[in-house]
Each structure stands twice: as structure tokens, then as C-alpha cells.
Amino acid sequence: MREITPRDNKGSIIIRFTYSGKEYCFSPLPGSKYADKFALAKAKEIASNIRNDCMAGYFDPTLTKYKPNALQGRTKEAAIRDAEDARAEYEARLSVNAVDLLQLFEDYTLFKSKTLASNSMIDYDRIKNKIRRCPHKLVRDAVQIMQWLVNDHKGTSTSSLEKQWKLINACCKWGVSTDKLQSNPFEDKKNLIPSTKNTGTRDDINPFSDNERKRIIQAFYASDSYKYYAPLVEFLFTTGCRPEEALALQWKHVKGAKITFCQKLTASGEIEAGTKTQSKRSITINDQLRNVVEGIKPVKCDQDDFIFPAKKGGNIDWHNFANRAWKSVLGTLPDIEYRNPYQMRHTAITEMVRSGNDSAMVARWVGNSANMIVKRYLGDVSDIVMPCG
Incomplete structure (x- = not known):
């Protein structure tokens, strides 16, 4: 004190x-x-x-x-x-809330295991290991627990800290609903996580040129450290789907050249049904992208396996990808202006429109309204010559 x-x-x-x-x-x-x-x-x-x-x-x-x-x-x-x-x-x-956090989280994990994909349980196990090492054991010690998590954190990105808070917060909400806790002391503790400088948000509309897109894809394939992510990068640059949709794709969602997006990976590492704007949508990919997808399919795989899993199993942590793989590879291309990886979606949509595709069709491909495509996702087309009357 x-x-x-x-x-x-x-x-x-x-x-x-x-x-x-x-x-x-x-x-x-x-x-x-x-x-x-x-x-x-x-x-x-x-x-x-x-x-x-x-x-x-x-x-x-x-x-x-x-x-x-x-x-x-x-x-x-x-x-x-x-x-x-x-x-x-x-x-x-x-x-009040004199409950062992580790035991509560283990009970919550058991409850969630009934609906979570097996690969998603990896994140829960990681947080359990964190809680196990934390010297503060009771839920009521929320402030001390959060301070310990922050001090124990390595690196400059706080995305993993935010994920830890989200899962612990969700656990305590469940604890309140099941009468294991009187209240949730973690609910307002996100502000204990230090903020980091933002290098671009989803709302920034600044797509790459077609040449830049090709060079970035090639750079990923040529990278000794990050070529594992090259197929994902090419997929995102080509389809214009949201990252959380691609990371939730399973082999059962691929039927030949047809891919169906019907779920998403949440920030807390859970798989939720539906996309951001609809229950599902399907696209037909070209032969080049089909070869990319089929090229990464294991000889033996379960239909529930993810198409783009993390190297060690489970789901790819998008924030870690953005702060490590994406930044590192773009760092090898100094003449290309750095932009947030969500620009892959903006770039794909802009190229679709540049190629003469109708906005309504593009909207169906990427899961948005035609009005929203024009209003938010259509990048700079100032270099396109207007047709003569």
C-alpha cells in the first residue's frame, strides 16, 4: 500500500x-x-x-x-x-471474488471446449500457463494481475495482452452468469494495457499498386523466415476477403474452385459463425489461386483443419503476423510505402474495379454493399482516363 x-x-x-x-x-x-x-x-x-x-x-x-x-x-x-x-x-x-482465477479459467475452458474448434484451444492453454505463473491468484486481485501481465509481456505490440485480457474478461463474465463470482473486476481493466503507436488502421484507404502487390507477394515467397505466410498473402491480395475470414477457412469450405466464407476468427481466438456482414458467401477462384490453395493442402488432412494454420498449430495471430512477418518483409522493399496489411483487401477491391468489374459484382465477391465499395473501399483511381463521349 x-x-x-x-x-x-x-x-x-x-x-x-x-x-x-x-x-x-x-x-x-x-x-x-x-x-x-x-x-x-x-x-x-x-x-x-x-x-x-x-x-x-x-x-x-x-x-x-x-x-x-x-x-x-x-x-x-x-x-x-x-x-x-x-x-x-x-x-x-x-x-468478494475470493475465487482462484486459474481454477475458474480451467472451468471456463472446459465449458468452451464444447463449442470451440480443437485448434483454438491452444490460446486458452497459453493463457492458463500465464495465470499459473502469476503470483496473484485470486480474481479480486484484478489490478495486480493485469499489472503483472503487462510487466511480464515481451515485445512492443500489445495485441497479445489485449487477447489475454479479453479471454480473462470473458471468463469472469461467465463466472458472474454462473454465480461463481459476485462481479467481474476485469471488465474495466483494459485501460491498464499501455497503448502503442498505430501504424495505420482498417479505415485508411491507401491501396498498393498492382506492381507493388506483385513485388510484396514475391518478397514473401523469397523470405527465408516468412515464406510460410506467402500463400496467405497471395490469397488475401487476390480475393479481397477479410483477414478474419481467411484465417477461419477450413478444408471443408473448399469444393474445387469454389470457396465458401461462413465463419470468422474473433480477436479472442474463437471461431464465430457468419462473416461481418452476412451468414455466408461463396466465390469461384481462378486457376492460379486454386493451384496455390491446393499446393498447401497436406496429403493427409481432416476436413476441419484450417487452410492457413499457425506454424505450430492453432490459428495465426493476425497482430503478430502484422508486427513481425508483414513489417519485416516490407522492410526489404524500402521504395514501397509501408501500409497496414489490411490494405491487401483495399488493394484487391480497387484492382477488381479497375479491371472493369461492376461494383455490385465486386460487392458480392467481398461481402459488402455496392454503395460501401464506392464509399469506403474504392482506392485512388485518379490515374484512370475518363472515357470520351
């Missing part, structure tokens, strides 16, 4: 502190001045007693114990009764 010290409030003495989420502020010696050394010394003694009581569990929330003048005329029995009441209140607060 932080030190508690008297403060100068326009010449008078006050003590302000927070305990168990509640802020307290009072004058321990009404009428005394901050400049009075004897009064200030007495106030420091009172502040020290408050801190010691808080740490020992004997804090008096009525503050009567810490107001010397207020103790005049009080009986010993009354003082003991107040102390017992304060102790009871403290113990009652400690009992």
Missing part, C-alpha cells in the same frame, strides 16, 4: 487516501495549521496509524479512531465495538 501523508490544504491539514476502492479525505486536527510543526507531526502519526491499520485489517471506515478530539467522552466498549465492526466490514470485502 502507498504511503499516507498529511497534505497542505490552503494552510490547513488534511489526510487523503484510498482503501478498498473507496477514497477518504478528512481533517485529523480541525483548526490546526500545516505550518504548525507540532500539529503536523501529530497528523503524520495519525496517517501512519491509518496505513498500519489498513495493512493489518483493523481500519476504521468511520474514521472516528483517527480523530483525537472525537474520542473524548467515548467509552472503551464503544471503541471496541467500532473496531469489531470495521474488522467485519474488511473481512466481508475480502470475501
Whole structure:
């Protein structure tokens, strides 16, 4: 607990502190001045007693114990009764959400395992290992747990921290709904994750040129470290589908040259039915892309296996891909302006329109309205010559 010290409030003495989420502020010696050394010394003694009581569990929330003048005329029995009441209140607060987080998360994982794809369980296991190493064990210690996760985090991207918070938060929401918890102390703790500088968002419309697109795809195939992702990059640059749709594709969704998008990978690593705007849509890919897809299909694979899995199994972490593979490969192409990988979708849609395809048809291919294609996803076509009348 932080030190508690008297403060100068326009010449008078006050003590302000927070305990168990509640802020307290009072004058321990009404009428005394901050400049009075004897009064200030007495106030420091009172502040020290408050801190010691808080740490020992004997804090008096009525503050009567810490107001010397207020103790005049009080009986010993009354003082003991107040102390017992304060102790009871403290113990009652400690009992709230005094649930082992690891056990709760294991119960939640078991509950989710009934609906999650087996590969998605990898993320849950990773977070369980994190919780197991954390020195703070109870759900009520949400602040300390989040601070430990932040301090334990390696790297500059906070996407994995956000995923950890989302899954733990979802776990505690489930805990409340099943009466295992009185409340969810993680609900408002996302702000404890430090923000990182954004290098471009989905809303930035700045597509690559056709030449840049081809060079980026070639650079991925030529990369010793990241060529594993080359088929995914080519697929996204060609189809214009959303990354979360591609990462959720399974082999059962491919029938020859026809691919059906009917689910998406959420930020918390779960597979949800439907795409962002519709329940499903199908496209027919060209021979070149069909060869790419068939080229990465294992000789022996289950129909429920993902087409674009992570190297070690499970789903690809899009944020890790963006901050490692994407940045590294584009770093080898210094003459190409860096842009967020979501620009692969913008680029594909822009090229479809440039090729003379009707906006309504493009909208059906990529899962949006024709109006939205023109309004948001159509990139710069200022270099296209207008037809003469």
C-alpha cells in the first residue's frame, strides 16, 4: 500500500487516501495549521496509524479512531465495538471474488471446449500457463494481475495482452452468469494495457499498386523466415476477403474452385459463425489461386483443419503476423510505402474495379454493399482516363 501523508490544504491539514476502492479525505486536527510543526507531526502519526491499520485489517471506515478530539467522552466498549465492526466490514470485502482465477479459467475452458474448434484451444492453454505463473491468484486481485501481465509481456505490440485480457474478461463474465463470482473486476481493466503507436488502421484507404502487390507477394515467397505466410498473402491480395475470414477457412469450405466464407476468427481466438456482414458467401477462384490453395493442402488432412494454420498449430495471430512477418518483409522493399496489411483487401477491391468489374459484382465477391465499395473501399483511381463521349 502507498504511503499516507498529511497534505497542505490552503494552510490547513488534511489526510487523503484510498482503501478498498473507496477514497477518504478528512481533517485529523480541525483548526490546526500545516505550518504548525507540532500539529503536523501529530497528523503524520495519525496517517501512519491509518496505513498500519489498513495493512493489518483493523481500519476504521468511520474514521472516528483517527480523530483525537472525537474520542473524548467515548467509552472503551464503544471503541471496541467500532473496531469489531470495521474488522467485519474488511473481512466481508475480502470475501468478494475470493475465487482462484486459474481454477475458474480451467472451468471456463472446459465449458468452451464444447463449442470451440480443437485448434483454438491452444490460446486458452497459453493463457492458463500465464495465470499459473502469476503470483496473484485470486480474481479480486484484478489490478495486480493485469499489472503483472503487462510487466511480464515481451515485445512492443500489445495485441497479445489485449487477447489475454479479453479471454480473462470473458471468463469472469461467465463466472458472474454462473454465480461463481459476485462481479467481474476485469471488465474495466483494459485501460491498464499501455497503448502503442498505430501504424495505420482498417479505415485508411491507401491501396498498393498492382506492381507493388506483385513485388510484396514475391518478397514473401523469397523470405527465408516468412515464406510460410506467402500463400496467405497471395490469397488475401487476390480475393479481397477479410483477414478474419481467411484465417477461419477450413478444408471443408473448399469444393474445387469454389470457396465458401461462413465463419470468422474473433480477436479472442474463437471461431464465430457468419462473416461481418452476412451468414455466408461463396466465390469461384481462378486457376492460379486454386493451384496455390491446393499446393498447401497436406496429403493427409481432416476436413476441419484450417487452410492457413499457425506454424505450430492453432490459428495465426493476425497482430503478430502484422508486427513481425508483414513489417519485416516490407522492410526489404524500402521504395514501397509501408501500409497496414489490411490494405491487401483495399488493394484487391480497387484492382477488381479497375479491371472493369461492376461494383455490385465486386460487392458480392467481398461481402459488402455496392454503395460501401464506392464509399469506403474504392482506392485512388485518379490515374484512370475518363472515357470520351
